[in-house]
Amino acid sequence: MAMRIGLGYDVHALVxxxxxxxxxxxxxHEKGLLGHSDADVLAHALADAILxxxxxxxxxxxxxxxxxxxxxxxxxxxxAQVGExxxxxxxxxxxxxxxxxxxxxxxxxxxxxxxxxxxAALGIPVENVxxxxxxTEWLGFEGREEGISAQAVVLLESL
Ligand code: MG
Numbered sequence: 001m002a003m004r005i006g007l008g009y010d011v012h013a014l015v016x017x018x019x020x021x022x023x024x025x026x027x028x029h030e031k032g033l034l035g036h037s038d039a040d041v042l043a044h045a046l047a048d049a050i051l052x053x054x055x056x057x058x059x060x061x062x063x064x065x066x067x068x069x070x071x072x073x074x075x076x077x078x079x080a081q082v083g084e085x086x087x088x089x090x091x092x093x094x095x096x097x098x099x100x101x102x103x104x105x106x107x108x109x110x111x112x113x114x115x116x117x118x119x120a121a122l123g124i125p126v127e128n129v130x131x132x133x134x135x136t137e138w139l140g141f142e143g144r145e146e147g148i149s150a151q152a153v154v155l156l157e158s159l
Contacts, residue, residue, distance in 0.1 A: 002158040004091065006053025010044040011141075011149045022100060022107070022148070023114025023131060024076045024121070029105045033148060036065035040075035042100055042131070045150040046118060047075075047082040049096065053156045054089055076121045083122040091156040093122050097130035098152040101142045107133035 014020075018032030023042040033039035047059045056062070062085075063070045063078055070078070086093060096118070100107050107114075111131050119126040136143040 004053040004156040006049040008045040008048030024117030037073035043075035045152040049152040049154040094157040100133040
């Protein structure tokens, strides 16, 4: 059986007047992430990890932010499209793990809902998607609450 590994990383700025959507969960907060789509930093990192393993570039190439079709797009739907591409190329997502870096708000109450959403978008068991979060101890842009970042790794197996 052939295997591939992929790494994804994404950052979005925190601004007033936007919803905070991470892993498909709308989290109550005074700020949200800025972006052309819903700016779901976690879904984007995971999608990029899969595209990396497929050697297919990144979501910016697949879903250009200059394309009005993706304005306000539900990133779980974009992730689902990446999952379909993955299967079409002869691979399946065997396992994934993700980490969110955010000083606030607390992500832990939403972790399982995020896992459920991401796994459902990819059509894989929830056991095969890990999500955790860390603060950055008030250091860097995440620590100053200027933005939130997310990283993901995936393992693909050939079908
Ligand atoms: Mg992004």
